[in-house]
Amino acid sequence: MNSRYHLESHTIEMPKVIIGMHAIEKLRNVVTCFGRRALIVTGRSAMESGRVKIIEDKLKEADVDYVIYSNVNPEPTVSQAEELAKYINKIVEGPNKIDLVIGFGGGSSLDMAKVASLASANPKPIRQYIGVEKVSRKGIPLILVPTTAGSGSEVSKSIVLAIEKEEIKDAIVSENVMADVAMVDPYLTTTMNPKLTAITGIDALSHAIEAYMSLSANGFTDPLALKAISLVSTNLRKAYSNGSDIEARKAMSEAAMLAGLAFSNAGNCAGHAAAYAFAVKYKVPHGMACGISLPYVMKFNMLAIPERLADVAVAMGIRSEGLSMRELAQLAVAEVIDLLMDLDLPTTLEEVGVPEEDVVKLSEKMLKITRLIELNPRRIGPEEARKIFKIMWHGDVETKI
Incomplete structure (x- = not known):
C-alpha cells in the first residue's frame, strides 16, 4: 500500500444533511x-415540467418570498457563472x-446555486476562484435539493465549470461554497x-472509486466510498430498468450523497482529470x-494499489x-465495463466521437489538472x-500500461 494512505491529518467538512x-x-x-426572501436556482427543465412548484409551495407555506433564476444549462460554463454573479450583485442589496x-435540480443547478451564494460575498470574477481554497468568504445561506442521484454536489465543496476558451473543465474547491443544508429526498x-x-x-460510482483510490483517502472517507460502491453495484441496474423502484431510487440517492462526502473529503484523481480533458x-x-x-x-492504478482495487x-x-488481490482488482475493472454496457453507456473515446489523432493533445490537457493528478496513487x-x-x-483494458 502507498505509504501516504491514512498517515496525514485531515479536516472533515460536510453540511447538515x-x-x-x-x-x-x-x-x-x-x-x-x-x-x-429566497432565490431559487434551477434549470429550464424543472421550470417547464413544473417540478419546481414543490419548492415554491414549501416557501409559500413558510411565508417566505422568492424569486427564481432558471437560466441554468447542463454542464455550466465560466461565462454563465459570471452572468449569474452579475445578477446576484443586483439582488443582494x-x-x-x-x-x-435554494438550489433545486441536478448537479449543474446545484453548482450554479453555489455560484450564487459565492458571488453574494466575493466580488472577483468567478474565473479567479477556480482552484483550491481561493474563496475567502462564505456567502449567504445555501440549501441544496438534488433531483438526480449522482453528482453529490449537495454535500461537496466544489463547483465544476467548463472553461470555454481552453475547452477543458476545472473546479472551484472551497469549504466556503459548501451548502449549509442538503435535503436529499429520493422521491424527487x-x-x-x-x-x-x-x-x-x-x-456517483466514479466519485466513490476515485475517492477510494485517492492519496487523500482516509479513515472517514473509506467506509463512505465502499458503501457507495456497494449501493451503486446493487441498485443502479434496478433503477435504470424500473424508475418506479423506490427502494433502488432511495439506495442511489444515498450512494450519491455518500460518494459526494467521500470525494469532497478525499478528492478525486486521474479519472476526473481525464474526463475534464475531453468532455467540453x-x-x-x-x-x-x-x-x-x-x-x-x-x-x-492496479500496479500501485491492487489491495484497494480488490476492496472495490x-x-x-x-x-x-x-482469488489473489490482482485477480480481484482485474475483476473490479471488468465489472465497471460490464455495468457501463448494461446501461448502454459508451466505454471508449471512439464511441463519443473523439478522433484518434486528438489523443496526444487530450493527454496533455489531462496533466493540466494538477490538483487531481497529484492525488493519483x-x-x-x-x-x-x-x-x-x-x-x-x-x-x-488488457493492454499493459
Missing part, C-alpha cells in the same frame, strides 16, 4: 432559520434583497429517465465522461475466495497520460 423519503417536507421549517439561495429522483439515471449513477470539446455529459475514463484509470471488487459483490507523466488516452480510445 436531511435525507430520506419526504425529506423535502422539512424545507418550510429549514428556510425560516435563514431569512424571509436594497429593500428586496435575498437572504438565502423518480422522474429521471433511464439515460439520465445511468449517467448520474455512473458519476466533444460535448460529453460529465457522468458519461467519468464513466469512460474510470475503468482505464483503475487498470492503470468485494464492495461490488464479487466473491473473493481463492501512481505517478502520471506525459508518457503515462498518452498511454491512458490511447487505451481509452481503443477500449483495450
Whole structure:
C-alpha cells in the first residue's frame, strides 16, 4: 500500500444533511432559520415540467418570498457563472434583497446555486476562484435539493465549470461554497429517465472509486466510498430498468450523497482529470465522461494499489475466495465495463466521437489538472497520460500500461 494512505491529518467538512423519503417536507421549517426572501436556482427543465412548484409551495407555506433564476444549462460554463454573479450583485442589496439561495435540480443547478451564494460575498470574477481554497468568504445561506442521484454536489465543496476558451473543465474547491443544508429526498429522483439515471449513477460510482483510490483517502472517507460502491453495484441496474423502484431510487440517492462526502473529503484523481480533458470539446455529459475514463484509470492504478482495487471488487459483490488481490482488482475493472454496457453507456473515446489523432493533445490537457493528478496513487507523466488516452480510445483494458 502507498505509504501516504491514512498517515496525514485531515479536516472533515460536510453540511447538515436531511435525507430520506419526504425529506423535502422539512424545507418550510429549514428556510425560516435563514431569512424571509429566497432565490431559487434551477434549470429550464424543472421550470417547464413544473417540478419546481414543490419548492415554491414549501416557501409559500413558510411565508417566505422568492424569486427564481432558471437560466441554468447542463454542464455550466465560466461565462454563465459570471452572468449569474452579475445578477446576484443586483439582488443582494436594497429593500428586496435575498437572504438565502435554494438550489433545486441536478448537479449543474446545484453548482450554479453555489455560484450564487459565492458571488453574494466575493466580488472577483468567478474565473479567479477556480482552484483550491481561493474563496475567502462564505456567502449567504445555501440549501441544496438534488433531483438526480449522482453528482453529490449537495454535500461537496466544489463547483465544476467548463472553461470555454481552453475547452477543458476545472473546479472551484472551497469549504466556503459548501451548502449549509442538503435535503436529499429520493422521491424527487423518480422522474429521471433511464439515460439520465445511468449517467448520474455512473458519476456517483466514479466519485466513490476515485475517492477510494485517492492519496487523500482516509479513515472517514473509506467506509463512505465502499458503501457507495456497494449501493451503486446493487441498485443502479434496478433503477435504470424500473424508475418506479423506490427502494433502488432511495439506495442511489444515498450512494450519491455518500460518494459526494467521500470525494469532497478525499478528492478525486486521474479519472476526473481525464474526463475534464475531453468532455467540453466533444460535448460529453460529465457522468458519461467519468464513466469512460474510470475503468482505464483503475487498470492503470492496479500496479500501485491492487489491495484497494480488490476492496472495490468485494464492495461490488464479487466473491473473493481463492482469488489473489490482482485477480480481484482485474475483476473490479471488468465489472465497471460490464455495468457501463448494461446501461448502454459508451466505454471508449471512439464511441463519443473523439478522433484518434486528438489523443496526444487530450493527454496533455489531462496533466493540466494538477490538483487531481497529484492525488493519483501512481505517478502520471506525459508518457503515462498518452498511454491512458490511447487505451481509452481503443477500449483495450488488457493492454499493459
